[in-house]
Amino acid sequence: MLMEIAAAQHLIEVFSVEDDMASDFDAKILASLLGMPQSAGDDAGGNGEKAAGEDSEVLNVDQLRIAMSIDRCDIARTKILTDAKKWTQNDLEPLMLQALRDNQTEFAELMVEQGFSLNAYVKDSLMLELYGMSMAED
Structure with missing residues (x-):
């Protein structure tokens, strides 16, 4: 099961609770639910593809x-x-x-x-x- 999770890295969002609590924590959760990258330079899996929610x-x-x-x-x-x-x-x-x-x-x-x-x-x-x-x- 751990290997399956590691294979789907584009579905994993890692962030610091201490740092992000002061900023836009609910926006990060919403973006994760919607399948949207967090910043303009991000993409779904680091391979230039758009996340599911980003299809224009x-x-x-x-x-x-x-x-x-x-x-x-x-x-x-x-x-x-x-x-x-x-x-x-x-x-x-x-x-x-x-x-x-x-x-x-x-x-x-x-x-x-x-x-x-x-x-x-x-x-x-x-x-x-x-x-x-x-x-x-x-």
Whole structure:
């Protein structure tokens, strides 16, 4: 089993807890979960290949959901919702609802920056649903 782990070095992330606790520890965990290298010079296995999460054309809704769940809009902006990826209105609609429902304004703004049309999305029924949710929380 140890040999199998050693053979998959691109899946291993080593860092110092003492040094990294002061810096961006949750960003390192998120990047590991998403299969993203930690710095611009890093790659998946040291061989020039991209990590699974780094394909510039691939849309990954699960990656965006993870970033939203730990409220890391900065990671979503730089690694997930990039200009290289062609997200559509339909791709982002359930995530926009989540952002609006959870009051994650940075994510909502980021999706609008990526071309999400609030005019096409917001209908009376949605406004009533969101209003009902906010009243239930109070």
